[in-house]
Amino acid sequence: MSVLVYTESEQGKFKKNAFEVASYASAVAKMMGTIVTAIAFNSTENESLGEYGVSKVINVKDDALATFNAGSYASSIAEAVKSTDAKVVILSSSTDTKYLAPLLSAKLSAGYAPNVVQAPDSTSPFTVKRTAFSNKGFAHTQIDTDIKIVGVSNNAFGAHENKTAISVEEIGAVADAATNDTKSVEIDKVVGKATIADADIVVSAGRGMKGPENWGMIEELADVLGAATACSKPVSDLGWRPHGEHVGQTGKPVASNLYIAIGISGAIQHLAGVSASKTKVVINNDPEAPFFKAADYGIVGDAFEVVPQLIEKLKDFKAQNG
Amino acid sequence: MKILVCISNVPDTTSKINFTDGDTKFDTNGVQFVINPNDEFGLTRAMWFKEKQGATVHIATVGGLTVEPTMRKALAIGADEAFRINTEPTDGFSVAQQLAEVVKNGGYDLVIGGRESIDYNGGMVPGILASLTNMNFINSCINLEIDGNNVTAVREIDGGKEKLTSSLPLVVGGQKGLVEESDLRIPNMRGIMMARKKALTVVEPVDATKATEDKKFDKPAPKGQVKLADSVDQLVDLLHNEAKVI
Numbered sequence: 001m002s003v004l005v006y007t008e009s010e011q012g013k014f015k016k017n018a019f020e021v022a023s024y025a026s027a028v029a030k031m032m033g034t035i036v037t038a039i040a041f042n043s044t045e046n047e048s049l050g051e052y053g054v055s056k057v058i059n060v061k062d063d064a065l066a067t068f069n070a071g072s073y074a075s076s077i078a079e080a081v082k083s084t085d086a087k088v089v090i091l092s093s094s095t096d097t098k099y100l101a102p103l104l105s106a107k108l109s110a111g112y113a114p115n116v117v118q119a120p121d122s123t124s125p126f127t128v129k130r131t132a133f134s135n136k137g138f139a140h141t142q143i144d145t146d147i148k149i150v151g152v153s154n155n156a157f158g159a160h161e162n163k164t165a166i167s168v169e170e171i172g173a174v175a176d177a178a179t180n181d182t183k184s185v186e187i188d189k190v191v192g193k194a195t196i197a198d199a200d201i202v203v204s205a206g207r208g209m210k211g212p213e214n215w216g217m218i219e220e221l222a223d224v225l226g227a228a229t230a231c232s233k234p235v236s237d238l239g240w241r242p243h244g245e246h247v248g249q250t251g252k253p254v255a256s257n258l259y260i261a262i263g264i265s266g267a268i269q270h271l272a273g274v275s276a277s278k279t280k281v282v283i284n285n286d287p288e289a290p291f292f293k294a295a296d297y298g299i300v301g302d303a304f305e306v307v308p309q310l311i312e313k314l315k316d317f318k319a320q321n322g
Numbered sequence: 323m324k325i326l327v328c329i330s331n332v333p334d335t336t337s338k339i340n341f342t343d344g345d346t347k348f349d350t351n352g353v354q355f356v357i358n359p360n361d362e363f364g365l366t367r368a369m370w371f372k373e374k375q376g377a378t379v380h381i382a383t384v385g386g387l388t389v390e391p392t393m394r395k396a397l398a399i400g401a402d403e404a405f406r407i408n409t410e411p412t413d414g415f416s417v418a419q420q421l422a423e424v425v426k427n428g429g430y431d432l433v434i435g436g437r438e439s440i441d442y443n444g445g446m447v448p449g450i451l452a453s454l455t456n457m458n459f460i461n462s463c464i465n466l467e468i469d470g471n472n473v474t475a476v477r478e479i480d481g482g483k484e485k486l487t488s489s490l491p492l493v494v495g496g497q498k499g500l501v502e503e504s505d506l507r508i509p510n511m512r513g514i515m516m517a518r519k520k521a522l523t524v525v526e527p528v529d530a531t532k533a534t535e536d537k538k539f540d541k542p543a544p545k546g547q548v549k550l551a552d553s554v555d556q557l558v559d560l561l562h563n564e565a566k567v568i
Contacts, residue, residue: 070459070461071459094480095461095462095477095478095479095480096479096480098445098461098462099449099461099462099477099495100449101445101446101449102414102418102445102446102447102448102449102450102452102453103449103450103452103453103459105415105446105449105450105533106418106449106450106453106454107453109531109533110533111413111415111533111534112414112415112444112446112533112534113534114443114444114445114446115443127537130443131443132441132442132443132536132539133333133339133348133440133441133442133443134335134440134441134443135542136338136339136541136542137339137341137539137540137541137542138539138540138541138542139442139536139538139539140536140537140538140539140540141534141535141536141537142534142535142536142537143533143534144532144533144534144535145533180458181458181488181489182458182459182460182486182487182488183486183487183488184484184485184486185474185485185486185487186484186485187479187482187483187484187485188482188483188484188485189479189481189482189483190481190482193481195480195481196480196481197480197481198480200567201567201568225568233503237502237503237504243464243478243498243499244478244481244482244483246498249335249359249440250335250359250360250440250497250498251498257567258561258565258567258568268335268336268338269335269336275542278567279561279565279567281557281561282548292548292550293545293548294545295545295548296545296546296548296549296565297548297549297550297551297557297560297561297565298548298549298550298551299550299551299553299554299557300550306554309554310554310557310558313554313555313558314558314568317558317562317568321562
């Protein structure tokens, strides 16, 4: 028996969430008195998982899987679950992983609890705390099946060092028996910029910016902070910014360490989507904006004055503090 | 083309969330129920296929009698026929099994469900349904074109998007982008009148296995008072020294 964790990589390198899910798996394994096996695809730095409590890595090395394919990846993960006799499978909350998780759930007849925010309440029965009602509440979900799948929320559990002796086994992909003629044709992705899913800091702006032509200062602020940019629903509906930037209940959830909301009043749907962010800062000229009630820090003021000042101040700050 | 849109009956996005029965149940008191937004984008795309390329659009919902007003709304938007699977939805795993039965009996080319419901956020029904019915599956789909049996789709990925090809039969996990917000339709009087006459068939559930159970709910801890900074200097100082986030 073991705990199996799927650690995602990109061009051979583990993503930030790989170390978070490995740490989570390590915590679960400790509660259950067992070890952690990781499965990775075409990873080149497998040993680094040993820093986070992983005892063994199964690295699926196959050029056919160089690009993510939910069906094929799910088949290989399911095979690893069987070969390691895993009873618990730990996944991340990335878009790719949320794509393959239900396929894996069906293949293994395993109950799946997504968006889990902390170590299990208990492992017998197996109960986890996860967000529900689009971050307006939490559910304590008991998974009743023999094999359990846990999807860990981004930036919730954190990465915890736990040096462990590690071995690596390289295998080929398993043949994908199920119907699967879904193929990637083209990936259009911003390279070298933080994404909303894994950024430590997200800078978000709303209708208070008055028009798409005023986003220069938002992007500059994000650049200074190494942050991802996001926007409110009306802004994406108006076509000022791409859909991929819409955060909130029907957009993307945000779970960054710092969320800066500029010219966003704070509709209940928006607040729900960003509530998992640890520190929230609001810049708004309306002191009555509902967002102030949900924020940690705020400045009441005109974004067109405050944001340029903030950019200058942060440039000085970065120059002094590296 | 025969399309099934799976519709979940969820609290309106503006709902305040409360729990009852010792925090073991969602409190529906005073809550307005609507078509799950992610499903509504799918339904609207299905209507586009119906009008532009010719298609029959059915809807299916797992639930008791109380879900029928939401189903009638979907019919008023333009779906042709509805199936209500007469059992309370408990978890995504069993809901997918119930829907799989409808899919198998209906011979659908395309099944669209929301990427996730905005209430229990399971995000698993379309994927499990695809597996159970041996259909292709594309999740977080933001564009969908169908030409004969060939599918071209775009899905959202972290930090961008990916173009995919696939083929029918296909299950799609939909969201905003399948159609724009401005494409969503408010049923008109004629649609509402016609919806009353459309078939809403009650189907008895099959034996399904439950995989998870929500035992207890709680709400996020209330937020402390916001600290207002008088200047950007003070704000940066607070973020650095107090919150330690920069």
